[in-house]
Amino acid sequence: MPTSPWDSIPAILDIVMNLEPTPAKVLDVGIGYGKFGFLAREYLTFWNSPDSARLVTVDGVEAFPNYVGALQKEIYDHVFLGDAYELLPALPSDSYDLLLMIDVIEHFEKPAGRKIVQECCRISKAVVISTPREFWHQDDSWGNPFETHRSLWSKHDLLNAGAVRVIGRENWIATFARAPYRERFTRRYQMWALGNRYCPAWLRPVAHWGWRQVRTIL
Secondary structure (H helix, E strand, O other): OOOOOOOHHHHHHHHHHOOOOOOOEEEEEOOOOOHHHHHHHHHHHHOOOOOOOOOOEEEEEEOOHHHOOHHHHHHOOEEEEOOHHHHHHHOOOOOEEEEEEEOOHHHOOHHHHHHHHHHHHHHEEEEEEEEEOOOOOOOOEOOEHHHOOOOOOOHHHHHHOOOOEEEEOOEEEEEEEOOOOHHHHOHHHHHHHHHHHHOOHHHHHHHHHHHHHHHOOO
């Protein structure tokens, strides 16, 4: 079905909005209703940019043409029509800063899914994949033969595929990242962010000096 669990939305947006630098080119693989394309366009274009809108490109991939209506054509700059397994290898490396694949990978057998993950990480510097934690049977739905559920992915599967972080909601939400985004998912950055959040302002100069010393040994 062309939708996904609502409790994953804040967690996915937290990942997207904490990427630095702000992604300027986004690919949404399996657009469905277009929810994440819309959210990416809204927040990446306007959030923390009060004086002018950022120039953000949001493209999509959709295997089922009937899902691409007037609404989706307004949300996305371009929608590639076709099977992601066949389309993604044709896209150039580093084409995008951020790739979203939300409730898609479970529609492929595991070997094909692993290949798709590799292609996603080749195409984009940061990749966010969300997939159900439990297998539930689904055949063709909404007249769409691509809706069949074919695989279940564990946290271990996603980490083995190269994820730098996997969190659990109703779905597993996995982040894959390389430069310039990978630093945000290292232990030392997470330690710095935690300290910066809770350290009193008057203590921060000393804390920053201490952090520089720690970075030399981590």
